[in-house]
Amino acid sequence: MIAPLVKKEILSNLLSYKFIVVFLMTILLTALSMGIMYRDFDARYADYMLIRPGAGDLITMTPPNPFSVLARGLDESIGRSYEINIHDVVVRSGQKSNNLIFRFFPTPDLLYTVQVVLSLAALLFGFDQVCREREQGTLKLLLSHSVSRGELLLSKWVGNFLTLVLPFLTVFLLALLLLQLDPRFSLSWEGWLRLGLMLFLFLLYVALFLSLGILVSTLAKRAATSLVILLFLWAALVFLLPNLTTLAARQMVEVPSVRGLSEKRQQIWTREILLGIRDFDPKAGQQGVASSWRRHFDVVNHEQDAMEEEYRHRFGRLVSVAKSLNRLSPVASFVYGVNAVAGTGIEEESRYKEEVLRYKNRVYKGLIDKSMLGKEVSFPAFHYRYRSLGETFREGLWFDLFWLALFTVLFVVASAVAFLRYDVR
Amino acid sequence: MISQEIVLEAKDLSKRYEDGQLALDHIHLTLRRGQIYSLLGANGAGKTTTINLFLDFLKPTTGQAFVCGIDVEKEPLEAKKHLAFVSENVMLYGNFTARQNLEFFAKLGGRILTKEDVYALLRRVSLQEKAFEQRVKSFSKGMRQKVGLAIAIAKDSDVILLDEPTSGLDPKAAEEFQVILKELRAEGKGILMSTHDIFRAQEVADKVGIMKEGRLVLERSREELFEEDLVKIYLDYMGSPRSMGERGGRA
Numbered sequence: 001m002i003a004p005l006v007k008k009e010i011l012s013n014l015l016s017y018k019f020i021v022v023f024l025m026t027i028l029l030t031a032l033s034m035g036i037m038y039r040d041f042d043a044r045y046a047d048y049m050l051i052r053p054g055a056g057d058l059i060t061m062t063p064p065n066p067f068s069v070l071a072r073g074l075d076e077s078i079g080r081s082y083e084i085n086i087h088d089v090v091v092r093s094g095q096k097s098n099n100l101i102f103r104f105f106p107t108p109d110l111l112y113t114v115q116v117v118l119s120l121a122a123l124l125f126g127f128d129q130v131c132r133e134r135e136q137g138t139l140k141l142l143l144s145h146s147v148s149r150g151e152l153l154l155s156k157w158v159g160n161f162l163t164l165v166l167p168f169l170t171v172f173l174l175a176l177l178l179l180q181l182d183p184r185f186s187l188s189w190e191g192w193l194r195l196g197l198m199l200f201l202f203l204l205y206v207a208l209f210l211s212l213g214i215l216v217s218t219l220a221k222r223a224a225t226s227l228v229i230l231l232f233l234w235a236a237l238v239f240l241l242p243n244l245t246t247l248a249a250r251q252m253v254e255v256p257s258v259r260g261l262s263e264k265r266q267q268i269w270t271r272e273i274l275l276g277i278r279d280f281d282p283k284a285g286q287q288g289v290a291s292s293w294r295r296h297f298d299v300v301n302h303e304q305d306a307m308e309e310e311y312r313h314r315f316g317r318l319v320s321v322a323k324s325l326n327r328l329s330p331v332a333s334f335v336y337g338v339n340a341v342a343g344t345g346i347e348e349e350s351r352y353k354e355e356v357l358r359y360k361n362r363v364y365k366g367l368i369d370k371s372m373l374g375k376e377v378s379f380p381a382f383h384y385r386y387r388s389l390g391e392t393f394r395e396g397l398w399f400d401l402f403w404l405a406l407f408t409v410l411f412v413v414a415s416a417v418a419f420l421r422y423d424v425r
Numbered sequence: 426m427i428s429q430e431i432v433l434e435a436k437d438l439s440k441r442y443e444d445g446q447l448a449l450d451h452i453h454l455t456l457r458r459g460q461i462y463s464l465l466g467a468n469g470a471g472k473t474t475t476i477n478l479f480l481d482f483l484k485p486t487t488g489q490a491f492v493c494g495i496d497v498e499k500e501p502l503e504a505k506k507h508l509a510f511v512s513e514n515v516m517l518y519g520n521f522t523a524r525q526n527l528e529f530f531a532k533l534g535g536r537i538l539t540k541e542d543v544y545a546l547l548r549r550v551s552l553q554e555k556a557f558e559q560r561v562k563s564f565s566k567g568m569r570q571k572v573g574l575a576i577a578i579a580k581d582s583d584v585i586l587l588d589e590p591t592s593g594l595d596p597k598a599a600e601e602f603q604v605i606l607k608e609l610r611a612e613g614k615g616i617l618m619s620t621h622d623i624f625r626a627q628e629v630a631d632k633v634g635i636m637k638e639g640r641l642v643l644e645r646s647r648e649e650l651f652e653e654d655l656v657k658i659y660l661d662y663m664g665s666p667r668s669m670g671e672r673g674g675r676a
Contacts, residue, residue: 004532008518015520137516141576144480144510144586145533146502424482 001147002155009159013125022121023167030171033113037069038179044079045184051081053382058084058363060356060382065343066185070198071111073344078352084360086371087269087300110172111338114202115331116238118168119209123230125160126213128223130419135223139424153214153419157412161210165203172199190389197341197389204404205334209234211411218418237329245325245332253318261311268303272296290372297368301361308357312350319346327400330407337400343386347395355384430493431455432507432583432615433462433479437488440474440639448474450639451488456615456632458583461606463626464619466636467663472619474639476586479617480510493583506535509580513589515573519562523547523572526561527579534580546575551601567598574605585609587618591625603629627655635662 013019044064053059061081068075083090106112130153133139142152176195179185187195213230220226276296284292323346326332339345359382366377387395433456440449449471456462464472477483478490481501490497492504517526524543531538538546547557550571561569570590577585587606591599599622606616606629620626626633627650635643635658642662645653 001533004529008529011525012518012520136519137512137514138518140480140482140512141510141516141530141573142533143482144505144508145530145580146505146535147533148502425477 002151002158005147005152005155006159006162009156010163013160013163018124019163022124022164025117026121026167027171029108029113029117030110030168031175033108033110034069034171034175034179037072037107037109040072041066041069044076048079053081055381056379058367058379060084060359060384062352062384065386066179066187066191067194067198067342068109068344069179069185070109071338071342071344072107072109073111073339073342074346074349075344078344078349082356084356084363084367086297086367088265088304089356089360110202111335111342114168114205115335118164118202118206119238119331120234122164122206122209123213123234125164126210127217127226127230129156129160129214130217130415130422131220131226132217132223134221134422134424143424149419149422150416153218153416157210157214160214161207164206164210168202168206169199172202193389194341194343198338201334201337201341201401201404204401204408205331208330208334208404208408208411211408211415215411215415215418218415218422237331241329242326242332242335245328246322249318249322249325253314253321255314255318256311261307264307265304268300268307272300286373293372294368301364305357305361312353316350319350327403330404333400333403337397337404340392340395340397340400341389343392347392348387351387352384356382430458431491432458432493433617434491435475435478435488436491438475438478438485438490439487440471440478440483441486447639449478449485452636452639452641454634454641454644456584456617458615459610459613460631461610461616461618461629462632462634463630464617464634464636465621465623465626465659466619469638470636471639472636473588475636476510476588476617476619479504479584479586480508481505507583509534509577509582509585511570511573511577511585511587511590513592514566515569517561517564517569517572520560522558522560523552523564523568524557526572527575530576531579534576534582536579536581538579542579546579547572549578550575550605567594570594570598570602574602578605578609582614584615584617587616587620589619589621591620591622599625623656623659635659637662 041064048061048063052061052063059081062079064079065075080091130139133142143149212233213226216230216233217223217226220229273296276293279292279296281288281292323332323336326336336345340347363379366379369375370377433454435452435454438449438452439447441447452471452475454462454475464475466472474483478485479492479497481497481504484498493507495504495507497504517523518529521529524540524547527543527546528538531543544557548554552568552571552575556564556568561572564572574590591602594602603625606618610616610631618626618630631647633645633650633655634641643658645655645658
């Protein structure tokens with residue numbers, strides 16, 4: 001019995017202006033987003049090829065992540081180059097986007113398009129599913145047939161979901177095929193798995209908002225009321241809640257400013273240089289002088305590492321609190337999930353910085369020997385390995401997937417319960 | 426020869442809403458195959474509530490509603506297989522044509538119709554040919570009622586429930602409607618029709634019930650109505666000034 005109902009929903013949607021608008025908008029924005037982000041990736045890749053470190057350079061850098069075309073996240077920050085010298089790890093520029101507009105407006109990647117536009121489209125499809133049928137009077141005619149309310153609701157869900165995602169999937173897959181022509185986008189099996197998981201998250205997110213739309217349409221008596229409620233909920237879930245909870249987290253956890261940290265580093269360096277000059281003993285010979293300076297540099301290195309660790313600890317707490325609060329809105333789980341799968345998330349950036357510090361400590365001894373004793377030292381090249389999908393899953397992705405699915409199931413169950421008690425008269 | 430089996434039955438059926446209002450008060454009625462039963466009564470008398478209970482749109486407070494012997498409350502989907510429904514104001518999917526609407530609802534009723542079948546049904550309810558492939562959002566109420574009736578016929582169910590189907594129709598359309606009802610009766614359908622139209626009820630019904638304040642206060646067969654004036658009886662029960670005066674006169 002469900003097949004004719006699903007077909008009716010699809011046909012009904014295809015014949016509506018709403019579908020034409022959403023269809024054109026989805027195709028246009030998805031294609032535009034992927035086009036713009038591909039160009040951005042291309043420019044950043046060209047920058048990387050220009051400034052990438054040569055053999056023996058103590059510079060850490062990693063090429064742009066191909067998945068940043070879909071979810072840019074913190075890729076620019078992850079790809080930033082760091083210069084390692086005797087007294088500090090200095091951030092160099094690198095992989096900066098050529099598109100200045102990105103600094104004024106949110107990056108128009110596919111994640112943003114789905115997060116903002118497709119969620120709104122899903123609500124526009126869902127808001128009147130039940131109450132409009134009741135207002136029009138077609139619900140009575142439908143339910144006078146041997147159709148259960150569960151079947152009717154399920155058919156509405158399936159029919160609208162298919163109508164919503166098919167245009168998106170078509171453009172998405174077409175764009176992926178085009179990207180495959182570029183060798184930088186050739187993916188390993190794990191890459192394809194990541195892509196599949198991202199797609200699953202996109203679809204789950206659309207399902208979440210469609211379910212919310214249908215839920216409100218079963219609770220509201222009128223379609224106009226349902227639309228107003230849903231627009232408010234959309235703004236709250238997509239914009240208000242994530243921003244407000246981030247601000248709240250900042251109030252709850254204190255993190256020193258990057259500028260303050262940098263000044264403190266400078267102070268430590270200056271202090272140890274002055275102490276080194278005081279301790280300078282020309283009679284100690286080259287080995288003695290080197291050994292004396294080395295002690296001071298060790299202190300600098302040790303204190304700076306401790307400072308960095310303290311900063312990272314606090315920053316980690318801020319991130320953790322902010323993420324927990326953000327997840328009051330399932331939209332945050334979606335954003336964190338997609339970025340984690342793409343390898344452009346906050347954990348990846350954190351891991352990259354840790355990797356840079358580890359690299360610094362690996363090369364530190366050689367750096368001192370080269371600087372103090374003029375020894376010829378060959379340094380290992382820096383190489384960053386992204387977290388595997390398994391690691392990503394264990395380190396939080398599972399929760400975001402679970403959280404999104406839980407909200408979706410809750411909305412579906414709540415709308416089913418509400419519809420079973422619905423007064424169709 | 427049409428069998429005389431009961432296709433619709435209300436046993437001690439009552440409905441009290443959550444706000445305490447008693448919409449239906451212990452009614453009993455039966456409808457046999459090949460019969461038209463007209464329910465008369467003022468607005469709020471309980472006619473539509475009775476139909477809603479047979480359609481499982483409402484749950485009864487007491488009693489049972491049966492369709493072809495099936496308890497509606499216990500097996501609503503099974504009961505609805507034997508039912509078709511035409512409301513006072515048939516509403517269809519505006520973006521679909523008359524043919525698409527009919528095809529869709531026939532499928533829900535378990536029937537796959539060819540284009541010719543659909544056209545034949547639409548012709549039977551006297552819908553203009555040029556409207557067959559037009560979107561129904563431009564249809565008048567009369568045209569929608571015709572498509573609604575075609576949907577009910579397409580289902581080929583044992584019982585047809587009609588909730589004031591001719592209200593607001595022009596006399597010609599109402600007459601056409603009546604002709605089709607008689608045909609359906611001849612085919613052995615049981616038809617329960619709520620209406621305000623006493624004259625049409627008297628003309629077409631095999632049984633008439635008058636409802637007042639949720640109670641079925643009077644029931645008359647077609648034969649009984651040959652000897653009585655239904656209009657007078659109705660107005661008597663509704664308490665019109667004229668009939669009250671007459672009653673007073675008699676007293």
